Amino acid sequence: MIEVKPADEKEIYQIITDAKLSRQKIGIIGFGKHLRREFKCDITLSTINLNNFEIKDNKVIADSGADVQKIREEAIQKNLLFPSIYDGSVGGLLALNEISSLSTAFGTPWDFTEWVDFITTFGKIRWRIVIGSQGLFGVITKATMKLYERPKKVYIYEKEIDDKKEFKFQIRKLATLKPLALLVEYDGNKKSFKIHASYTYEYELEGYTKDEGVPIISEVSDKNSYVIEIYDFIEDFLNIVDKVSPYYMYGIYGVNVVKVYVTDETLLKGFNYYSRNDAHPLFYKLKRIFDFYNIFA
Template sequence: MIRVSSEEELFKEIRSAHFEGRKVSIIGFGSHSHKYKENAISTQGMDHFEVKDDYVVALAGASVPKIREEASEKGLLFPGLYDGSVGGMLALNHVSPISFHYGTPKEFTVWCRAITFLGGINWKIFIGSKGKLGAISKAVMRLYQKPRRIVTLEKSYSDARDLVEDFKKGVEDRPIAVLVEYDKEFKLHMTYSNDVEYPGFSKDDGVPVVEEGDKNSYVVRTEGLKEFVELVEKTSPIYAYTVPGTGMSKVYVADEEVLKGFEYYPSDSVSEVYLKLKKLLDYKSIFE
């Protein structure tokens, strides 16, 4: 594994790999980093970041948890719930329950730079490309005022119609995080920064998180909650979840055939738009 500590070193390694025709994988750290290979380029040494005013400027190897901690000490919120590096979060465009209010990383990022064999390119299209177009190296991201307190309301449903109705009512009180899960039954989580009460809901502290993997899972295009319910009813997944407003759901199914008719791709792959761009930005296909 090759370790780099600057954008210059990263460019040198990528350019060398391009002209030599070598495959490379870009990795950071965290439980999601399962791509360890001899040809991996690690950005862990590119760990510098600076919290200034309402923004954070960070290199790819900067720790998301550390950014959240420093921002919190200054009364600010970094809206990424991710256990690894900035580069990994952006490469995945990692969706979390707080994406409901603050948007996905692509939305709260002002700009990001990726390194290709041509050099650095400032273009947000690299966010979500999973390192298949180039190596994300640096980004400027927005920070927000930290809520003084949070409370999460939770409720399970056997009837999806009740879920949809409660969601419509809950949105009126402007939750800062929403997660809808399906595991033999539907479950709604809504997190607020103000005191709210809904009959039939239990209360919990903190923001809900999803423990997940990529095996037998697919990302499916869903416009809203009703489309997620339709997806579940038609596919009967082992497990599924969505964050309304992000335009996507993740489902775990034993047979991919049940997804016919939906717009989807495997969780360890990328959407068609990135595969088309790869022919332009990585025509030798060195990025795995």
């Protein structure tokens, strides 16, 4: 397997063209550790040399290999907020459409990204449709993303409960207060819910511990993990708990998916789901159009 590190879009297109002619497979990598989908390829294309970015007019224009953490740090110096806690490259963030606890207030990368350039066998295309595709049909090269006013202070409130009626009441109450972040976890062993809510204002919330900051999603492994699409956060979350009994599950209020961990995939029958190691099924259909020659692994 050969690893290539192109310096610009022209080089990327040439690599793709050569791979098409020689019928070789290309796998796209950044520098993060978030790639879940396994692939076999002849060429790994690294975006590490496409690492420039510029912050201007409450936006960041960034190459796909730019470091999200560095963007976040520079944004803070300008009193701006980059709405993700991702710690890899811009390309990885967009390829995964990675959610974070801040997705409650700002949405997923799809929501705060204005445009994306990506290279296919047909040339360069500017279209957000590539967000979430995990490199199935093109190489992301550049994007413009929105930045927001940075809050002066953020307070986090946390509580563990085991009553479903109380769970409904608490989530509805917290949601009306317009949280910056609202992360909900379910522990199947304890059969309890952990609620983490962050606000830019202080509130008196009975039974909650209070600190400063936002909740962090911590996942040790993607093994036995699946993504389930939902429509009503509270009712669907509880419905999955009742019907699936996962050993762990979490969701971000305002996002239409939850992440579920089960040892028996057949328990998910009847739900719209896919493996966390795969892209959404829609992108496999789009691959037939954008990657007609099937060179992207």
